[in-house]
Amino acid sequence: MSTAFAEIVVPSVVEDSPETRMRAAKEASRETARLTSDGKVRALHAIADALTAGSADIIAANARDLARGAAEGIGDALLDRLRLDEKRIAALADAVREVAALPDPVGRVVGGHRMPNGVALEQVRVPFGVVGAIYEARPNVTVDIAALALRSGNAVVLRGGSAARESNTVLVRVMRDALASAGVSSEAIQTVDDFGRAGATAMMHGRGLIDVLVPRGSASLIETVVTESTVPVIETGAGVVHIVLDESAPLDWSRDIVVNAKVQRPSVCNAVETVLVLRAAAQRVVPEVAAALLAQGVTIHGDEEIRRLVPAAVATTDEDWATEHMSLDLSMRVVGDLDEALAHIRRYSTGHTESIISTDALAIDRFLAEVDSAVVMANASTRFTDGGEFGFGAEVGISTQKLHARGPMGLAELTSTKWLARGAGQTRA
Amino acid sequence: MSTAFAEIVVPSVVEDSPETRMRAAKEASRETARLTSDGKVRALHAIADALTAGSADIIAANARDLARGAAEGIGDALLDRLRLDEKRIAALADAVREVAALPDPVGRVVGGHRMPNGVALEQVRVPFGVVGAIYEARPNVTVDIAALALRSGNAVVLRGGSAARESNTVLVRVMRDALASAGVSSEAIQTVDDFGRAGATAMMHGRGLIDVLVPRGSASLIETVVTESTVPVIETGAGVVHIVLDESAPLDWSRDIVVNAKVQRPSVCNAVETVLVLRAAAQRVVPEVAAALLAQGVTIHGDEEIRRLVPAAVATTDEDWATEHMSLDLSMRVVGDLDEALAHIRRYSTGHTESIISTDALAIDRFLAEVDSAVVMANASTRFTDGGEFGFGAEVGISTQKLHARGPMGLAELTSTKWLARGAGQTRA
Structure with missing residues (x-):
């Protein structure tokens, strides 16, 4: 709130924290929820183009992750999953364009009828708001999840694995800049990687700020997220x-x-x-x-x-x-x-x-x-x-829980619904 | 597993605990999931009839709750919500018959198509398995939730408020006996009221035994269940x-x-x-x-x-x-x-x-x-x-979360889906 004395009042400094970033995502989610399908497609194409244009930076950051990983003795299989090269970045950009080409689930009318008193009821698909993702190893998840969240009108808060932290930092920066260039708030993509363990903890307890949390990775990571979270979680993946x-x-x-x-x-x-x-x-x-x-x-x-x-x-x-x-x-x-x-x-x-x-x-x-x-x-x-x-065009993960989504999840599973009721003065008898 | 020496081996005594009851519900849920719609209707009518027939017992137990409540000085409004009389029990039995008359959500095919390679995919509604309910005060919730859970093919584990504990004990006994008389395992309805706080705690941590937990009651009860549970919760009710x-x-x-x-x-x-x-x-x-x-x-x-x-x-x-x-x-x-x-x-x-x-x-x-x-x-x-x-015929509660169900919940919201895939030897290329 500005006052006449605004210039001479020392502005209160808001400290950067996982909470301020989640709050920024929440605020941005009001904008992403109202983007037209065309607007979302433009934003995703900007991201895809920026990934290709930013290849050199991304590969340089990835090389630092690979060197650290090799020094720490992580295995060859993991190193390979961590590696990004020109070809993989091009594939990542193509995957973003494929997500952009998917039908927009938001705004779809999934039900409705007129009540006996004339009130018109309509159930429509709406974005969740803020999708949180906690994941490991492969840096391409950073881009995949962000693209799927945005296509379905959500903002996203990311927490990647420490093995890929330099790669993820650059990928997030490239995507945020691309959003801004497309006229969308860059705050719609957030990372809390730089807060370490505290970032993940804040997300798991981010009631009112994170609408749904998707863990992707090892069974133990998923177990931790499911057990510790107070926000709704979609359990994915573990397959015996x-x-x-x-x-x-x-x-x-x-x-x-x-x-x-x-x-x-x-x-x-x-x-x-x-x-x-x-x-x-x-x-x-x-x-x-x-x-x-x-x-x-x-x-x-x-x-x-x-x-x-x-x-x-x-x-x-x-x-x-x-x-x-x-x-x-x-x-x-x-x-x-x-x-x-x-x-x-x-x-x-x-x-x-x-x-x-x-x-x-x-x-x-x-x-x-x-x-x-x-x-x-x-x-x-x-x-x-x-x-x-299954023909969903993209996959958010495979849900092994029974609530909300079960089996392969597409874009629709990253949305909720709301009921709209239009009346003309009706009251309940 | 029986052996030739079964008779002379001292059987191991399984101690009765919230866990054994949840496990019994899980076991019974395999039976309730396979009941035909007709079978479920018969079970619910048996419950409705038994409630009417058992009125005297129910009212006697309720009188003890009311006397204890009055002695403990709970207010008139709460006492009124706690009270059961002939008329209210008849209304409760009618409500069960209304739930029995609702269309069965289980088995409904909600999607599907044939994959390009010929595998036939079908997404069908299935029960959750075991529905848990943690609630307060009004004993009619005991019957409402049990009827809705059974109609949708689920077993149910109940944890009611201590103010209604004598009423709930008798209501559960009447319903369990009615199930048995209809040829359905009485284990499909469980209460953990007699374990006090430990019963609720066991439910909130009953991963693998409770498939979904529905809290009904005050904002603080709902907050506790949402925060403490490691099983999926549907948040209901609080309305500012x-x-x-x-x-x-x-x-x-x-x-x-x-x-x-x-x-x-x-x-x-x-x-x-x-x-x-x-x-x-x-x-x-x-x-x-x-x-x-x-x-x-x-x-x-x-x-x-x-x-x-x-x-x-x-x-x-x-x-x-x-x-x-x-x-x-x-x-x-x-x-x-x-x-x-x-x-x-x-x-x-x-x-x-x-x-x-x-x-x-x-x-x-x-x-x-x-x-x-x-x-x-x-x-x-x-x-x-x-x-x-909204025309759902019955209400499980009003979900204020975005995952799985949002707004008034009907019977379908007490079900999940599963995918069936029928092939003829197809493998992935």
């Missing part, structure tokens, strides 16, 4: 995924689907971790499925019955059943019947994806009805649980 | 509700709607708490609106400008703006323009319902677009924010 080979399982489907689900990309959440084989099918299918897996370099962790059929298998431990290996390791177990398979899944599944290979209609129906997971399949690879494969 | 009288506000609509919104039922969350009047309308509308309110026994808390127009008004305090009075108290304030009204609402609204009285299309559009609440109205009483009024 099962395939059941039923008595009637065709051998070729069993082999092709298990190999595809394990080998095609072992480091992702929809890769299979455990194969349960009905005893009546074990002798018929296990040797050939195992041979195909071993030929692809898979280490099979088998129970005693599996090891009798597959001499190359190593012994399973109790821990194996609950482990998301993210590697070419696969647990296999023989079960007496479908009941035992379902009980195993109830105990160890993270509720992500399970698939049965079977030609028995009753077994398939029972499996689809009784397995309590986000995606339940028959005769298809678990690798299909994916926003792109 | 605003009405804005625009410059163009018709006098009769202003008077009728404000009086209706405050007086018709002051103790509920959709009753108005604050009226903001644009300065340009104040002299024209405030005296008559205030006179109508005063005639109904309302105490007006006014700022200085209101008090100049309404000598009978008492002075507002800063606290008033943030208070849900639940009584015939109303705060009134004069604001310079719509911006100032919107800023006031941003600061003090709980995101429940706000309404503008106006004939100015631009002002109405701006209000509907910019107010970030579950229900935003023009020219209608805020009392319409109600599951019954």
